[in-house]
Amino acid sequence: GQSLEQPSEVTAVEGAIVQINCTYQTSGFYGLSWYQQHDGGAPTFLSYNALDGLEETGRFSSFLSRSDSYGYLLLQELQMKDSASYFCAVRAPRGANNLFFGTGTRLTVIP
């Protein structure tokens, strides 16, 4: 089966940098994804790593270490609008195509 662990809550100051960690266990690995969800809103795709290393998309970066079954999402120059829940997700094993999500990290950005 699959399991993902991420911190339940993180608080950071506007303009700062925050890192949200995710460790996973999965039988078969098909990439680690990150989604953002504002309260009452739809989850939206942020980033994806299939190979080890860092992927950068504007203020957001995501890192993956397959040997450590670990990844993180890095948010730079935090803005108040970044306050949301962030989910890491892995694809289910071959033959299934749904995503398996962690329980999410609620990020609160304070002035």
Place this chain on the structure above:
Amino acid sequence: GAGVSQSPSNKVTEKGKDVELRCDPISGHTALYWYRQSLGQGLEFLIYFQGNSAPDKSGLPSDRFSAERTGGSVSTLTIQRTQQEDSAVYLCASSPRTGVKNIQYFGAGTRLSVL
């Protein structure tokens, strides 16, 4: 359409009643997914469609839950004899095909409250 559309946005029902939740995926997307999100929790997979067929129904929590998709487009999730534990946000997602960066495009969901 421009995005994934779900209706109704909110549904309040009495225990024991049947409900139907609708999802209109992005035009041309062949894959469609249903998830359930309880308050403060992650997303729980329910069912996946490729075209009109559902190769993976493993996430449906009980036989009270069923889903269909017609014309490779609109999907309906039906919950029969609703129970209070069915209260959650039901999210639908679509993707152009599977395996492309795992990107799924989500609707805003239907918030179901069973009284």
